Amino acid sequence: MSKNLVSNLLIDYLEDRGVEHIFGLCGHTNIAFLSQVEESSINFVNVRHEQISAHMADGYARVTKKASVLLSHLGPGLTNAATGVANAALDSIPMVVIAGDIPSHYYGKHPHQEVNLHSDAAQFEIYRPFVKRAWRVDRPDLMPEIIEKAFQLAETGRPGPVLISVPMDIFSKEIDPALFDRVKQHTRSITKPSMSEVKAKEIIEKLVNSNNPVIYAGGGVMLADAAEELREFNEHFDIPVAHSLMGKGVVSDDSDLTLGMTGFWGTKFINEKTRTADTIFALGTQFAEADSSSWESEYTFDIPNTKLIHIDINAEEIGRNYPAEIGVIADLKEALTVLNRVAKELYPMGISNERIKKEIAENRKAFRSSNEELRKDNSFPLMPQRILADVEAVIPKDAYITTDVGWNKNGVGQQFPVYQAGRILTPGGFATMGFGAPAAMGAKIASPDSVVVSLVGDGGFGQNPALLATAAEENIPVIWIIMNNSAFGTIAGLQKAHFDTTYGTVFKKSADFAAIAQAYGVEGIKVNTADEFKPALEKAIRLNKPVVIDVPMINNPVPTDGHWNIMDIYSPGKEVHHVSVN
Incomplete structure (x- = not known):
């Protein structure tokens, strides 16, 4: 040939x-x-x-x-x-x-x-x-x-x-x-657009002269590999950082300047900090609907009363959902490199803000305390908070986590700490059910020495269980934790709250995913009590091979302090959100 x-x-x-x-x-x-x-x-x-x-x-x-x-x-x-x-x-x-x-x-x-x-x-x-x-x-x-x-x-x-x-x-x-x-012969490394020092100085002075600025980071920071440059900038000025769902992990959740995720699944404290900021410095975000509480000014962002500075590689995102006082088209790694250099020239000693650090610490402690009972709950099926608590206790800080849609995505964004940028992979704009389980295999192939855990619902895993054939054939050591509530849980909670039915959203018979895994030649573990889950996860990590852990879970909704306009479409004027579905 x-x-x-x-x-x-x-x-x-x-x-x-x-x-x-x-x-x-x-x-x-x-x-x-x-x-x-x-x-x-x-x-x-x-x-x-x-x-x-x-x-x-x-x-x-x-x-x-x-x-x-x-x-x-x-x-x-x-x-x-x-x-x-x-x-x-x-x-x-x-x-x-x-x-x-x-x-x-x-x-x-x-x-x-x-x-x-x-x-x-x-x-x-x-x-x-x-x-x-x-x-x-x-x-x-x-x-x-x-x-x-x-x-x-x-x-x-x-x-x-x-x-x-x-x-x-x-x-x-x-x-x-x-x-x-x-x-x-063509170059494989193309120089990316940056920003001028004049514009960097204008942005820095605007932030320094603000009473309560907030940095709002999106997934674009991760795409630009600019998390370290962002950390250097926000710590130099002690500016708190909130993030979108896709920005989860861009700043470590143990930083004393990390606020957390905004929007529908954000907490009241975080949403209030962005809503009452006098300046929002947005980096690599499109201000998506769920992150912005359907863009209604009483919940998450009050722009243009709050002034917006927006940097993005994509010109279409600047001004799409909120008017920007300053807009810059630039690669975020390049732009933040310039900002850090100018910041050190203008303010070599930096600026301290112990007040905001104390507020964040107190709120974090209060939120953790309010959740502690659920994190330790021995109910069976398990509380979702208990599942997350046991995962947090077992996996290394540098593990990769993939989520799907539903509790695993929304609850992880709100409650699960991520310490390194890019270590959580979640379906954002398309919110595709069925993403998390196979995406974990791609992550493991890319980083074979890392622990990779997929938190996925039974609805999401059920989209394509044939992925287990590839996992077995290629020996891809991913751990799938199936948060099994025998339903399309988030939609069931919405439907029950607004229409008092779960028709078409709850499964009459739940699959035995551990048995399905075994049929494909993959280790399958069925959890039968709350105390069995943590040892099962520890075992899965030790085995270093593909493992499915089927964890029956109570179908409780993720707590919501933000807003999503679909609630008003379903039930105008009633302020109804999700409810538990048994």
Whole structure:
């Protein structure tokens, strides 16, 4: 077989770029490429459903901070993966999707599995609403240029997925290797936009002259790998830091300047601090609805009465939901580097604010005390707070945690301490049920020496339990803690509170996930008393292999001090939130 086939040269390119893993699933349109992967240094991570591979690639990219590679088949393969790719897109995670497509010489003939009801040879358009760009490779000689553009676009600006749809015959065409050699000469490190010292001085003086400024950090700080620069800045001036859900972990939860998560699942203390601030310094955040209590000024943010300074890599986010007095388009690591340098020149001794540190310490102690009874509760099924308390006591501080949606995501954001940036992976913008369990496998592949724990509900894990086949086959030592309340719990609590029914939200029969795990060849542990959970988790860490721990849980709602406008849509004027569902 010729070494100058597109499939061979593409694999050489990916190796040269440092790609070590490709996540995906086979199909007749991509096996010409897949078969050549076997001869390369790249590991193909084989799955049983494309959504699993997309979430694995997402988790992998969040840990490595480089674009992951996803391989898909056409038609149903591409649509199966779409949910995971869209989740990555809304959370700004870089990913290059390579998808097989119909043969180019069959355009217009409507061949097997083509999506063609509105136009011919238009598979790539399915992804157009959520990827940064979708290419179809119409000539083999275009492949080198497109793949180079794809990685650059995925990783620069606001990161995100891109799609390359490759007609299957293109993989088997010969081209001149010089076309790939040429793009390999292009830089892999592009200088990112910074900010001027003049603007940095203006921002610093604005903050210093504020009576009660608050830094509001989003997931963009993590994407820019700027957590250390943020810590240096906020500690120099003793400015407290609140964060969005996606900003969880950007500042350590044991810092005496960390307020915590805002919005619907934030506490009253945190929301009041951001609402009554005279200046909000926002970094890498879009002020999402749940984080901002549906943008209603009496709950979380009172902008423009509070003045806003907003830095983001994406110009579209500045002014989208709140008007900014100062707006800066910049990479956050670059911008904070300038801010730290200017801060030390203007205020070499820094500024101390013992009052805010004392307030935060007192509130943290009071919140912990109010939760302590639930954290020690021996009820069975377990209280969710007890589950989190036992996890906190057992896992190392540098463990990776993935969440799904529901109590595990909202409760962790509100109550579970995270000490290192980037150590919690959660589905934000798309809030995809089914993300947490496979994303943990991607994280473990990216960081094999780390403990990786997935906190996931039975509804979320039940989306794709076939991920266990990949875990067993690849020996990926992830620990899945299934917080099993036999329901789509958050929705059941909403429905019960507003409509006095749990129709369609509570399961009549709960699966035995430990038995399911064992059927796949994975260690499965069923917890039968409250006191069995902690030893089971300790055992799982010692085993260093894939383990499922099925933990029956009482379906209590996460306490909510913020606001979400859907409550007013359901029950106007009644101030009803969630309720417990038994």
